[in-house]
Amino acid sequence: PLHPRAEAHGKVIVLGEHAVVYGYPAVAAGLPQGIVLEASPRPDPRLPITLTIPAWDLDLELHAGSDHPVARACLEVLAHCDGPVTGWALHGASALPARAGLGSSAALTVALARLVFGPDASIDDVVAASLAGERVFHGEPSGLDSRVAAQGGVLRYVRGEPPRSIVPGAPLPLCIIPSGIPRSTADQVARCRSRLEHLPSVVRPVLIAIGQAVESGIHAIEHGDLDTLGVLFDVAHGLLGALDVSSPALDRMAADARAAGARGAKLTGAGCGGCLLALAGDAPDAAARLTAAFPTLRPLFVEVAAS
Numbered sequence: 001p002l003h004p005r006a007e008a009h010g011k012v013i014v015l016g017e018h019a020v021v022y023g024y025p026a027v028a029a030g031l032p033q034g035i036v037l038e039a040s041p042r043p044d045p046r047l048p049i050t051l052t053i054p055a056w057d058l059d060l061e062l063h064a065g066s067d068h069p070v071a072r073a074c075l076e077v078l079a080h081c082d083g084p085v086t087g088w089a090l091h092g093a094s095a096l097p098a099r100a101g102l103g104s105s106a107a108l109t110v111a112l113a114r115l116v117f118g119p120d121a122s123i124d125d126v127v128a129a130s131l132a133g134e135r136v137f138h139g140e141p142s143g144l145d146s147r148v149a150a151q152g153g154v155l156r157y158v159r160g161e162p163p164r165s166i167v168p169g170a171p172l173p174l175c176i177i178p179s180g181i182p183r184s185t186a187d188q189v190a191r192c193r194s195r196l197e198h199l200p201s202v203v204r205p206v207l208i209a210i211g212q213a214v215e216s217g218i219h220a221i222e223h224g225d226l227d228t229l230g231v232l233f234d235v236a237h238g239l240l241g242a243l244d245v246s247s248p249a250l251d252r253m254a255a256d257a258r259a260a261g262a263r264g265a266k267l268t269g270a271g272c273g274g275c276l277l278a279l280a281g282d283a284p285d286a287a288a289r290l291t292a293a294f295p296t297l298r299p300l301f302v303e304v305a306a307s
């Protein structure tokens with residue numbers, strides 16, 4: 001049987017995207033608005049499991065033979081159940097957009113793993129089950145999204161190493177602004193690689209600089225130095241532009257966020273579309289000004305503290 005309710009975080013890459021692919025560090029933060037998943041028994045235990053997540057336009061039956069990637073990913077996680085995997089209705093609520101680089105798939109698979117294992121499961125077990133589902137979406141995922149979804153807080157991550165928790169000296173006032181523009185992570189990683197191969201002696205130092213921005217950013221986060229962190233956001237956005245992964249729309253959004261009082265702003269995740277990440281200022285009207293600067297885009301405000 002499944003447990004009745006589970007939650008998981010979303011994620012945002014604070015600094016270090018793209019360079020992380022080449023072994024440099026990255027910092028990510030958990031977003032409390034990830035997902036709440038509830039399970040209730042269906043009238044007949046032989047009926048297939050259904051999954052409804054209105055916020056992500058998902059309404060699926062989970063049965064072997066389904067070619068929907070979400071159904072296949074969920075079945076991989078549910079394979080960790082002892083008993084039969086039928087007879088449940090799953091309902092999910094989320095404040096995050098799907099497919100925008102905010103870790104929606106990891107949030108779903110982590111919450112589902114928690115429905116299977118229960119609230120006392122270890123983070124490692126939950127992450128391992130989530131990864132079985134994430135492989136359906138992402139081939140060989142780094143594991144960062146699942147770890148952040150399960151644990152929340154702020155994490156430093158290097159490919160192939162266990163993530164390390166960062167304790168913020170002050171809560172991070174993050175503002176995430178979905179551009180509404182779809183993007184492909186694989187295409188964006190390929191753009192960066194092509195620029196690196198074309199001009200290695202110029203582009204390699206850009207990757208190194210992003211890695212340095214991460215280390216300086218961690219120092220700033222640990223010391224509650226939000227002004228320096230904001231400057232690092234601006235620098236990182238410029239460096240990501242040099243890697244050919246920004247876009248005119250994201251560049252405009254970053255300028256608008258800064259003009260609306262943000263301490264700094266950068267693209268987050270793969271770039272081209274997806275989301276802008278701004279570090280809000282501390283004026284009493286900081287959130288209202290950012291909201292007014294993006295009247296159609298519904299910015300999401302999060303204070304990230306230690307997990």
Ligand code: PMV
Binds near residue numbers: 021101271
């Ligand atoms: O897919 P997203 O938007 O969460 O971010 C991908 C982050 C990259 O560094 C661009 C790619 C990767 O695999 O780390």
